[in-house]
Amino acid sequence: MTIGGGMDASEGKAWFTQDRFGMFIHFGLYALAARHEWVQHREEISPADYRKYFENFDPDLYDPREWARRAREAGMKYVVLTAKHHEGFCLWDSKHTDYKATNTPYGKDLLKAYVEAYRAEGLKVGFYYSLIDWHHPEFPIDGIHPLRNHPDALEMNKSRDVRKYAEYMRNQVTELLTDFGEISVIWFDFSYPKRDYRGMPGKGRNDWESEELVGLVRKLQPNIIVGDRLDLPTDGNFPKDLATPEQYTPRVAPTVNGKPVRWEVCHTFSGSWGYHRDETTWKDAAQLINILVDTVSLGGNLLMNVGPTARGTFDARANKALETYGEWMRLNSRSIYGAGPSEYVAPTGCKFTQRGNRLYLHIQTWPFRHIHIEGLGRKVKYAQFLHDASEVHWLDPDADVDSNIGVAVGNGMLTLELPVLKPDVVSPVVELILKD
Known part of the structure; x- marks a missing residue:
């Protein structure tokens, strides 16, 4: 098995370039706001004001078995779910925070059922874990934090210790990679070391203590595929496991130091990752299929996103898009699974x-x-x-x-x-x- 047409894959990761097509799921408190997963940042909502979503989170129609069935029927082979997004809310019963699903009106761990349901459908399971956390008291305020324009932001940062926050992340990642069996992919998101704002620096590898974090991941799950957003150097000590272009298809396949690399492009059905009630730029059938084709023709994978509603369902627009993939893949999947780029040049169109x-x-x-x-x-x-x-x-x-x-x-x-x-x-x- 080769990666993107050139680089050898380890046996434990060879499935990735065979499967080619996965489901991304962005689910969290922002589903209640229903106006983009970055709503807390965009509207500069303080953690105190944002708490109304926590107090009303009750996805009573959540049925991960249905989610998994729809993913399988769409032709998807693996899945990555936001265990924690930038808002800091955790979908599992973490021992290291009270800001979690088990303390909401819903009252249950969402991840265990998710893992079991997708595995039962034969899909490989992954987690997304945000490096950013707008709720954690030790996370320093910066240029993308909801409190970035608070008059006392710099003063508040004096009592915040990013080292304690980095330890918190390692503790949570240990839970995710210990308590749920084999995890195939972990998506860390994201680093921004050069985004300084009003005297508040951006964050990167030194803040996340990325080297230690990756070492922990490798120890706990040797065969896991790790996303590339930890701001690590691309040298021999930290080879890039997975390049992750977002919301565009590269003109040519990504490389690292001139060599092919395993890669995956992530896209949305519309313009938002989380559920957005009023978003209207939903892709048509040809766009959906051609994004997949364009990606595989360059040797990459497609991770296509669904943003469930706050009731825990996929809305009608998302289901229609998944059915579009399912109908096409039922007839054409052998041009996708295990396929990759060709030495022949395709004609125009x-x-x-x-x-x-x-x-x-x-x-x-x-x-x-x-x-x-x-x-x-x-x-x-x-x-x-x-x-x-x-x-x-x-x-x-x-x-x-x-x-x-x-x-x-x-x-x-x-x-x-x-x-x-x-x-x-x-x-x-x-x-x-x-x-x-």
Whole structure:
């Protein structure tokens, strides 16, 4: 198994580039506000005023078995849930804080049921853990803290000790990686050492004590995949386990010191990670599928986010998006699982993924009748649409063909003959079986 087309994977992490597609879940107190997971920062809500969400948190319809079923049916193979986001609220019964789900009206640990439900559906389980904590009394106020413009912010910081906070994080991470069995991924988020604000410095590896934190993680879970947002140097002591581009698809696959790296892009169905009642920029079916295709064609994974409601459900818009993936993956998943980049260059409006001698042409912009592919003349022994296994013909490169098509074929070009009408499937895929 290779990572992004080049770097060897350890046996315990080889599943990652096989699975390709995962679910991100942002769930916390911000679901009650229903106006973005950064609402406390954006509106500069003090911890005291934010407490109303804690006092009313009761996701009584929470059924992680349904969440897990929908993830599996969408074609997702692993999941990462926000055990703690920037607001500092913990979804599990942590011994190191009172700011947790078991002290809300809901009164129960959310993580245990989540872990059990997703594992029962055959998905690998991961945790997101925020390095930032706007509730913890030892977390120094900085430029993204809700109290950043408080007149006494600098004075309040005099009694805050980030070293005590770093110890608190290690204690909680120990719980997460000890009490819930094997955890496949841990997402730490995020560092901002250069974001100084009004005399208050940003935070990075020295604040998080990142080296010690990573050492703890490796000791507790040797095969876990660790996200790259701890502000660690990319030297031999701290090789990058997982690059994490966010809300965009890279133009080329990420590298570290010129070498390929395991990577995963994370996206949202809309413009918010947490539940946002009034958000309207939801991606259409083609955008959803093409984000996945574009990512895998470069050798990466897609982690697509769902923000559950404060009742603990996926809303209708999220379910529709998941069903879009499910319908497409049911027919086209073999162009995704275990697939990666190809040495062949896809024509305009298309992307290639490849798995062994199977080359998958994802047609993102439907053409009129023909697609010309350089370098594949005489190399294909069979072609078919993946969604229905119907044969796709191509022009004989040795035949006399007039017009520009003939010129193309004569130059080692493969010219596929397609129906005028696009098949009733988002981004149709042609499976090209290459000669040995």
